[in-house]
Amino acid sequence: MIGLPHYLLLGAVVFSIGVFGVLTRRNAVAVLMSVELMLNAVNINFVAANKFMAVGTAVGQLFSVFVIVVAAAEIAVGLALVISIYRQRGTVDLHDFNLLKW
């Protein structure tokens, strides 16, 4: 029987995949996609904990909605930044992003 630990395990695995992507990819858009994976893993945990530990309420789902809102804002600003930097430097390689260094 599938219980809460299985959902948490799924969340942990997806989150770890996202962390691996953030740490090892060199394309800035790929890093943003990995961040989205991590946020999704967190949402799975919220909804599963809501279902199994707060029966009859929807607070966990509400938090998931807010996470989705913040993720949408984050991806919009993040991609705009990437496009803006690409226009200046002609690359999306994270190793070439050193505009704030002097």
Add this chain to the structure above:
Amino acid sequence: MIEFSGLSLYDAVFTAAAGVTVTAALGVVLFRNIIYSALSLVLAFLGVAAIYFQLNAGFLGVIQILVYAGAISVLIIFAIMLVMNRPAGRTNLTSPRTREVFTGGTITAMMLTALIAAIGLSDWPKTVLLKGADDTVGMLAELMLGDYVVAFEAAAILLLVAVVGAIILAKGVENK
């Protein structure tokens, strides 16, 4: 509920959705072509939506498909097409510095081990049987426009500011 060899339909749906999600998530970080990565990300979003539906969170599942699999993935694919400057098969390479990859893999493995150990060693409440659909939309609406109305309005302002900021950033400032 349909039972076959101790595996209920709910369990089968969870297993299938979790398998799709994890495989697609691995695809996001392992494909060398970033367009494949983006399409794999859509599949991962749909897998997560299936998990939501399986958890009786129907509203959230619909939101997931609309916002993530619909809007955000289109945004990502547009951005990818705007910033492609090399052959597609070489757009999503692993960092060339092996030390970086090694460090990243080690950190990830250690974190995953710790998380799995924490999940395995904790006492979890006994599994409640997943029953029919709750009125999640009504409950969410009452929470959102009741106790959490300030957070709701703050989220609305955040979205407005983020959209305006994104437009200004992507449009670029004209030098006078």
